[in-house]
Amino acid sequence: MRAVGDPIDVDVLIVGGGPAGLACAAQLPGHLSCVVVHQDSEIGKPVRTSGGSWVRDLQALGVPERFYQTIDEIEIRSDHQRSFHHMHHHKMAVLDITGLYQWLADLAREAGAKVYTGAKFQSTVKQGDHYLSDVRQKGQGDVQYRSRYVIDASGTPRAVLASLALGKRAERRGVGIEYEYEILEAPTNRAVLFVGNPVLQGYGWIFPAPNNHLRIGVGVIHPDTDLSPRDIIDPLLTPEFLQGYGLKLGARIQVNAGVIPSEPYDARLVYGRIIRVGDSANVATPTVGEGIRLAIEMGRDLGQRLCDCADQNSDRPLRNYQKRWQKRLLVQYLFGFWANRKIARYGVADWDQSIARVARLSESQLAGLIRCELGPKRMISAAWAQLKSKLLRAVS
Incomplete structure (x- = not known):
């Protein structure tokens, strides 16, 4: 019996209950004990992403249709140019973020993982072949976990890596804000991207979302600019702007805001038994900053590699995880980041x-x-x- 104050033994500790961390937990078999600690009080709230994705990827990942709005038209505008595209074979999607993340959390629980919200990771230290991690959990105070593996799924803060001086918070970051409204009148199959004035230091978007909602947002890159996205979006939303896009909106439902890494892809994902995944591993695309589909796929891949580690009694499968994603993203993201830096000017x-x-x-x-x-x-x-x-x- 564990004495009060003794560490809680688990095989895998996952720091971060976003799509990557939850997808990893859901892939683990019941004989591997897993705990997910998530600092927000509820999975999927507050919303920190605009939720853009692609229908074919979501279908391949088994995401139910109720969690996304299908988009088959894309409009892109600058001050004096307009580009309009029908997407017959490459349909986009806008996600119900809260619903999707909570579905992923349910899958993780069904697989045997314990998911704790209101649980803030504090630090971790190596102790032999294990790691001792301190977590402050709502209603329980300070709790210590002893685990074989620690997964950094904390996103831009890279909290686990920072605690062990293996890495640091992303220095170049995409910072976005969006307002979500009820739709009175608007195309529900068309996504809009807009650039130029008044979003010269970034770009903006208009996304129809599930449940007859519409999201209007703006993103910028820090420290390329010191402007706040809120300073851009508030003067932007005039009656003339809404009329120009054929929008009639009802009540504002919520404000979504978030940060993603905007740095070159770093091929190193594995540090012994510390592994990073999702935004902690820079998977947000450098072109428009979408990456939920990649985070889920990457999390599931890592979960399977951890299963292989247990079956083979070896950490060798983690090398294959690192190699796979290096092959998948390194060169493409190199070109994408070059474009990202160029268009920022x-x-x-x-x-x-x-x-x-x-x-x-x-x-x-x-x-x-x-x-x-x-x-x-x-x-x-x-x-x-x-x-x-x-x-x-x-x-x-």
């Missing part, structure tokens, strides 16, 4: 030229650009399309 004329080029992209090219899937074939195809257009204009 754009002026109005630059954005107009860029949106004029985007208008000539095919559906698959646009999807690849937004998803940051910039493979050689797609880059060559897009470059040829741009060159052909320039040649035709020169001849004419």
